[in-house]
Amino acid sequence: MYLTHLECGLEGTHYRADQLHNLSEVGAPLLARYDLERVSKLLHRDELRNRMPTMWRYREIMPIGQEDEIVSLGEGWTPLHRADRLGAWSGFSNLYLKDESVNPTGSFKARGLSAAVTAARARGAKSLAIPTAGNAGGALAAYATVCGLQAHVFMPLDTPEAFVIECQSFGANLELVDGLISDCGKIVSQRKQNEGWFDVSTLKEPYRIEGKKTMGYEIAEQLGWKLPDVIIYPTGGGTGLIGMWKAFEEMEQLGWIDDRRPRMVSVQAAGCAPIVRAFDEGKERAEMWSGAYTIASGLRVPAAVGDFLILRALRESSGIALAVSDEDIVNRSRDLATYTGIFPAPEGGAVLAALLELKARDWIRSDESVVLFNTGSGYKYLEALRS
Numbered sequence: 241m242y243l244t245h246l247e248c249g250l251e252g253t254h255y256r257a258d259q260l261h262n263l264s265e266v267g268a269p270l271l272a273r274y275d276l277e278r279v280s281k282l283l284h285r286d287e288l289r290n291r292m293p294t295m296w297r298y299r300e301i302m303p304i305g306q307e308d309e310i311v312s313l314g315e316g317w318t319p320l321h322r323a324d325r326l327g328a329w330s331g332f333s334n335l336y337l338k339d340e341s342v343n344p345t346g347s348f349k350a351r352g353l354s355a356a357v358t359a360a361r362a363r364g365a366k367s368l369a370i371p372t373a374g375n376a377g378g379a380l381a382a383y384a385t386v387c388g389l390q391a392h393v394f395m396p397l398d399t400p401e402a403f404v405i406e407c408q409s410f411g412a413n414l415e416l417v418d419g420l421i422s423d424c425g426k427i428v429s430q431r432k433q434n435e436g437w438f439d440v441s442t443l444k445e446p447y448r449i450e451g452k453k454t455m456g457y458e459i460a461e462q463l464g465w466k467l468p469d470v471i472i473y474p475t476g477g478g479t480g481l482i483g484m485w486k487a488f489e490e491m492e493q494l495g496w497i498d499d500r501r502p503r504m505v506s507v508q509a510a511g512c513a514p515i516v517r518a519f520d521e522g523k524e525r526a527e528m529w530s531g532a533y534t535i536a537s538g539l540r541v542p543a544a545v546g547d548f549l550i551l552r553a554l555r556e557s558s559g560i561a562l563a564v565s566d567e568d569i570v571n572r573s574r575d576l577a578t579y580t581g582i583f584p585a586p587e588g589g590a591v592l593a594a595l596l597e598l599k600a601r602d603w604i605r606s607d608e609s610v611v612l613f614n615t616g617s618g619y620k621y622l623e624a625l626r627s
Contacts, residue, residue, distance in 0.1 A: 241305040242279050246270040246446050249549055257303070260363045262444050269546050270446040271486065274301050276493040285496045288461060293317040295351055295454035301490055302454075303359045303447050311358045311387045313344035315351050316454050320462040320611070326579040330592075331599060334609040336468065338459065339582055340616060345379045345406070347585070347616035348452065352479060353379035355451030356440045361387055368392065369437035371424030373476065373537040374403035375616055380440060381410035392437055394424035399537060402620040420532055422542050442477035443546040452480040456487030459611060460497055467502050469608035472594055474587035474615055475506040475515055475561075476541035478550040485553035502611075504559035506550060507587075507594040509534030509566060512542060515550055519561035524548050535566050535624040536586035538615065560603065568593040570625060573618065586621055588614030 246255040250268035255261055257272065264270055279300045291297035295316025296307075304310060320338050327335035340348035353376065360368060369392040370380045377393040384391035391412040395403060396419060407414045417424045425441055432439050442448065460467055467488065473481045481504060491497045508516050511533040518526035529542040544550065554561055564572075573589030576582065591612045598604045618625060 242274045242300050243272055243303050244275050245273050247273050249546070258363065260360065260365060260438055261446060262439055263545070269443040269449070269549065272303055272446050272450050274490070276301070276490060280494045285461070285465060285494075295354070295451060295458075298454055298457050303355060303450050305362065309358055309362045311361065311383050312354055313350065313382065313386065315343050315354045315451075317458060318342050320459060321580065321582075323580055323612070326576065329575070329579050330596060331606050332595075332610055333607050336609070336611045337580055337582065338455065338611055338613050340455075341582065341585065341614055341618075345375070345382050346620060347375040347379070348455065348480060349375040349379040350382075351451035351454055352376070352448030353383050353440070353451070356445055356448045357383040357387065357389065359447040360438050360440065360445070361389060365438040366390065367435070367437050368440050369428045369432055369435070370394070370440050371421050371428050372403075373421050373540055374399050374620065375538060376442070377412070377414075378403055378406040378410070381407045381412035384412070385410045392435070394427050396420055396424065396537075400621055400623055402622070420540065420542060422528075442479055442544070443482075449479050449483045449486065451483075453483030453487040453490075455480060456484030457491065459484075460491060465497055467497060467500060468611045469502060470505060470604055470610045471502045471613070472505040472507060472591045472610065473613050474536070474539060474590050475508055475550065476538045477544050478506070478515065478546050480613070480615070481506060481553060482546055482549045485557070501557050504553050504557040505594060505598070506554055506559070506561040507590045508561065508563045509536050509539040509569065509590065510563045511566065512540050513563035514543060515547060516561040516563045518547065519551060519554060524551060526551070534569070535621075536569055536590055537621075537624070538585065538587050539590065560598070562594055562597060564590050564593040564597065572596070573625060576614070577618070582614060583618035584614040585616035585618055586624060587616060588612070588618075
């Protein structure tokens with residue numbers, strides 16, 4: 241294993257990587273650190289060409305000791321489409337769409353939960369619990385059942401029905417909560433010790449981010465080890481954005497890329513935009529969003545435990561945060577489908593709405609290379625998109 245230790249993302253304290261951990265002693269996310277100098281001597285990026293087309297192709301910088309520990313359904317190595325028709329319609333000559341909807345369970349959450357379940361099982365966990373807006377719960381249920389662990393899923397009562405049926409089909413213990421994902425999180429926190437659950441909430445364990453960071457590795461590899469000018473990413477808990485920023489730093493230390501970075505764009509819904517508000521106000525932490533509402537359930541996260549890491553990545557990259565309306569989310573979801581042949585989750589519509597807004601602000605040039613993220617499948621959001 242090239243994983244050496246865990247590090248508090250806020251104040252740097254080290255923790256052992258061979259034990260189960262949630263947050264650091266100061267309540268901050270723990271980040272996995274590797275012996276990258278050793279990895280760089282053993283693995284050249286060109287060797288990846290012959291590896292399996294999953295996120296575990298990057299196994300040396302993943303939290304495993306032996307390959308037989310991996311709990312996988314074939315997640316990752318999703319297509320990076322050159323979106324020429326969408327680009328022509330929107331006015332961009334180098335537009336790409338990273339389509340995460342083709343992952344197992346239909347979203348990018350498969351990456352994080354594959355890594356989290358793999359690491360938790362290897363460290364002795366038997367029962368896992370998660371609060372979810374939908375996709376993460378389905379992913380946990382799937383990966384837990386693959387390796388015989390118990391999954392306890394808590395989701396808001398108004399979560400689209402597809403997610404409810406999905407979790408039940410995988411045999412998870414599902415509870416619907418009259419509230420938001422933050423209320424679901426409180427239940428997990430209150431009950432996990434007595435129930436013997438290991439909490440795999442977003443950024444409350446160290447390894448979901450390790451699965452999500454592979455999106456950054458894949459973009460680099462798929463673009464010939466040259467990063468795009470801009471990445472536009474829908475942000476709820478923000479694990480993917482934080483993970484990609486971490487991946488870029490790791491790849492530079494490995495000698496796989498240079499020091500140039502994309503400008504990172506965090507997209508939220510107007511009805512739940514704590515990161516946007518904190519970014520605009522120049523703050524390092526985001527306050528809880530009151531009365532959160534949006535049809536894009538993955539964006540309905542009123543408070544993110546990794547808020548300071550999201551804001552740090554945005555500012556270090558000279559990026560930006562912006563919010564879009566539900567009306568724009570629905571309309572742009574249809575436009576994205578029309579011009580790409582991909583039926584996106586509402587979060588995919590949100591990033592297209594953000595692209596058009598940033599173009600109107602002259603924040604992005606028409607010739608810059610831009611990667612949009614569609615994080616899930618629209619087939620799970622039929623009620624929301626119909627409304």
